[in-house]
Amino acid sequence: MADIRVRIAPSPTGPLHLGTARTALFNFLVARHLGGTFVLRLEDTDVARSSIGYEQDILDGLHWLGLEWDEGPDVAGGADRGPFGPYRQMQRLERYREAADRLLAEDAAYPCYCSPDELEADRRAQEAAHEAPRYVGRCARLTPEERAARASEGRRPAIRFRVGQGTVGFEDLIRGEVRIDVANLGGDFVIVRADGTPLYHFTVVVDDAAMRISDVIRGEDHLSNTPKHILLFRALGEPEPRFAHLPLILNADGTKMSKRKSQTAVDDYRAEGFVPEAFVNYLALLGWSTGTEEEVLSLADLVERFDLAQVNRGGARFDRERLEWLNGQWIRRLPDDVLVDRLMPFLERARDAGRIDRLPSRDEVEAILPVVRERLPVLGAIVDLAGFLWVDDLRPDPAAIVPRRWDQATTAEALGAARAVMAGQGPVSWEADELEPALRALAEARGWKAGDLFMAIRVAITGRPVSPPLFDTLVALGYERTVARVDRAIRLLTEEAA
């Protein structure tokens, strides 16, 4: 099994899709686990739908996930790397042409002059007769004269591959033995359009052969087409690779994952603040498991344990809750400086959007990590959780400041008393373990429930009923700003009353 070569071959016809990312991941894991080579090839022959923007999104996303490849283009529009290039199919057109000519010369393929209308009519007739749709072979046995006659009518031929008869079998690495009768392939299929551009089933085979791919690892949606590929490998005189068909990722309702029912773009998850460690971890566990009870695994851990033989065969539904849980696990595990790196872009965006007035320094962010990190299901949650620290003009809703069991007057009075205690502490003793006993003592002395007092202060200084632990919050805000906010809250409450 030496010289393992695997590949991911996305089409730049949309943003990086979850399913593509998962297929890329499994290929990557196989390559790294076995010491093989991971190739990236862009299948951009659908010119109308392909774009450089999508190419960029796909390459960026794969880099973000850490799935580095050994051959292929590194950046959108950039040069590619590796001995089997080019790695964009539109730059390989001559090779397909050449391969098609060879098949034509050997009569393994033939020109087909059928018009779309004729094909459509055939299909209708078959449907009416309850037969399986298939190419009827009208052009399969044309004499050179007949071909010339059609060509002179101005008809431009597509090229069809002769599927012949018999049965094609292969040993799928995940599913085991699969056999399909060639009769069920739908007849001779088109490999080159009338306009000369090659079709997917043809280009994959030509390229997988040219790039010496040893193991084709892809989604189950390609399983039924694999016999076509095998026939093509044989006709081209190329060795057949091994095949492995991964179970599909499904929508929550069990149907094939779609943009309509699920969030499928990898970049959307990134924008919410999912970390790549968690994303990769989650994707790896969708359809595969180590066989142990380990769940939180790094890319390196995954590489070490991965084995295609343990991949499941049934499709797996995408479960966002579980992804979020893993994301929390990973956020809790990231080193401080790394977490700060990950958080800063979210804070910059919040500042640009006017949700906070000032961008905190890295040190400021690092300082609050101990109290915020286990409260972040996604990185983006930092703004709701701690944004009050970087807002200049906080205006809490007076009604929200009043605890459930209190009225406005009590709240204003309590805040005034708390303010006095805070002033008593002063900026020099502004420590959590000094503030807490002092404020608890106040509550007890006045017969207030500490929780009520704390909640009033919390909303007064953060504007929200949910925050990191109160005394850490006071310290993070600082003496001056805390007191100013408490004063303002008291003012808001008394004005309201007036």
Next chain:
RNA sequence: GCCGCAUUCGUCUAGAGGCCCAGGACACCGCCCUCUCAAGGCGGAGAUCAUCGGUUCGAAUCCGAUAUGCGGUACCA
């Protein structure tokens, strides 16, 4: 329609003939901790292993049929 693939708690899964009247995780419910929210700890509920039939002393595990789901069936990828 035809062909193919699949089927274990709501979800992701463990399980490769006796260790399983089925284990873990997420979600859910309780309790503990607690200034809110989390996190964490402890406990609970939750699967007649799709159904039926067979093989076997013994089946979630092997075989067959059925059902259901999904995929393929393009001059899309």
